[in-house]
Amino acid sequence: MWLRNLFLLTVLTANVHALPDINSWTTSKGMKVLHVEASELPMVDIAVTLDAGSVRDGQHHGLARLTHSLLNKGAGELDADAIASRFEDVGAQFSASADLDRSSIVLRSLSDQALFSKALQLYIKVLAEPSFPAKDFERQRKLMLVGLEDKQQTPAAIVSDAFFKALYEQHPFAHSADGEIDTINALKLVHVERFHAQHFVAANAVLAIVGNVTQQQARAIAQQINDALPKGQAQKPIATVTPSQQQQLQIDFPSQQAHVRIGQTGIQRGHPDYYSLYVGNHVLGGGGFTSRLVQEVRSKRGLSYSVYSYFLPYAQPGPFMLGLQTRADQVDQAIAVCRAEINKFIQAGPSEDELALSKQSIINGFPLRIDSNRDILGYLSVIAYYDLPLTYLHDFREHIAGVTLADIKSAFSALIKPESLVTVVVGRGAQD
């Protein structure tokens, strides 16, 4: 059992390394702030995360994404050209994007005081005072329609959208942040303005700051963002997710490969079984070349270039999903292999050796998760947004080390129902 012996040794040595020191406070208007000082490089990363993802679209599917794409198209007296030039004149990078249950507005800048203060002022203006010019609204709306046409030629996008729709039906998780032709056509400028007024408020935001700024400087940055935003209200929690029902969908598409998704509703952030499911899934389909799915589908049978499974936890239960692509005439075989692996895993769980290897892999690989400012920014945003403990990173390896075979078996059998899995296939189908 060389694996397990190694395991003990590495747990002891791995803990020696320092973790980022997280400063945390809440601004006067209720915005939670997490900050890590990293002074090695003369740069700063800032991310405001909002509860303004596509779950907040209401009937206006695509609204969150459209609103975020318009932030840098006009703010105060500045138009899109002026905003773009001013960021780029100081070498700063700006991005805004709406995901499913959160959105992020991100700035990367050099930390030199003169450059950074210009970038920050502009960032705050774009965040808090976008002007939503009618011309830009109309153009971005049309570009979203072109984006939808692009998705129609992309089987990977079609399978993903269909899978979420099958899993979540009437729930706000069901629709894509890209919206649909009808809903995009129906969007009005006033929807965007209202969406911004309602969601871009301090009580609905968390802030992460990483880089060459002291805590004192970070507090001043947070204060400025706080002052620029109205206090507003946090969004009410979204509707509870009901467990998905068995479905089998075949969507015809003239591609050489069929794209497959198999899965069901999974877990939310902070779920008590999170670590057991995470480690278990590492064995099943999350651990790359050593995972069972890659072994069985790719290495032993050559059926797919990529095959994986993962849990995607949101504030509400996100999906558990397995994905692959294979030549159309092999799709039934590939699905059968995957289903057999899932069934076997639910019944028997991983072996002792597999469990040891996955734990070792996750624990020894921990430093890679936080080896850059960008990585740390990502963790701070997640910790703040989903209200995870500030000790999340500190405790991570301990949680992984504590997972047992029994934990994995009970967590998987309690959650994953092989007979109720949703299967979506996009392609010509096996009969062709």
Add this chain to the structure above:
Amino acid sequence: MNINILSTIMLLVSFLFSPILHAQVHEKMLANGLKVIVKQDHRAPVATAQVWYKVGSANEYGGITGVSHVLEHMMFKGTPKYPLGQFSQILAAAGARDNAFTSRDYTAYFQLLAASELETSFRLESDRMAALTLDEGEFLKEIEVVKEERRLRTDDNPNALTYEQFNATAFNSSAYHNPVIGWMNDLDNMNVADLKVWYESYYSPANATLVVVGDVQADDVFALAERYYGVIPKRDVISTKPRLEPAQKGSRRVEVKAIATLPYLMLGYKVPTLRTATDKTEAYALNILAGILDGGRSARLSKHLVREQEIAASAGAGYSLYSQHESLFMFEATPNTGSTVDQLEQALEVEIKKLQTELVSAEELARVKAQVVANEVYQLDSVQRQAYMIGSLESVGLGWQTMQTYAANVQSVTAEQVRAAAQKYLIDDTKTVALLTPVDS
């Protein structure tokens, strides 16, 4: 020039002299010809180890296209010492992220792992440099995986399919004619003997560079490299033919009909790269030219084609400064609803004409340079990115020193040089155009 921007650019230029952009790079040549390069970065207790072989699709010829990439896949299939599965298993236990990639000019293998695990990487990577098994049965399965990869990336992707034809049209006979993943028919007819020849020809210490960036001491890395890689016997490096493209005499057009919903346009002009240019300033001027057109949202293609004229849903330009062989200055665009690829092509021609007749403004030039300097700092946030720069520059024969003078060389480019580059190289006689025409089935 606006005083405000001028003072900003002065500030940014001062970063060029910052010690962090000139961190020492250590190098050592082992007796067997393997070059070892180390850059210390102590921000986090991690390191990346990368082995770069100077072989890629540019070395391939008709009938065996894709062989470099298939060999990359087979490198994970075991050696006598670490049979099938062991390599991935041991690296997984070490918590490493491990992968490989193949391009036109090189094939590279990397691990990102805790710095204390560097020896694990060296032990395994040096072993497969010298003693790959190349089992027939494993090959027969893996070639099917590669074909699935081709279907995924190219055959079912209309824009990628267009690029493949565009590229094969622009480069008639030279090294870059073939797609990296290979033509399907060549994959169908590949055998394990093709791979053995390739492995024996190109996977030798003297044809490789070992790059380590991270929380390490250079001397320790050299000692470790000596121990694991130093024992591999020296072999002569196979000589490659130059395979230069005959001069293009007149524009070329190709149409690709594919199952798609959106048309797509590609335009390319033959240009020298930093390595092939006789006058190196031309290469840096072309690099700036790409920035003027597509260096951010303020750049001309976004500003004019997407926002002002609203004829493009997306439009981009690019130049690969560090390609080994003569390359292309590229444009690509997707029309907006209600516009055609013809209109897009005309609009691109207008932009090109403007660059040939008018000097770019001092503001635009300063802005592109500002972004270059800032990006030099930002890329230090990733050890992988730093190692990538070193490995790729070494593999194409430019040397890692190029990255340390890059920003300064870009700063010295003038508006006149940008215009001269546009006049000299963005000309019809060396142009290739590819159009994607969508069809239903």
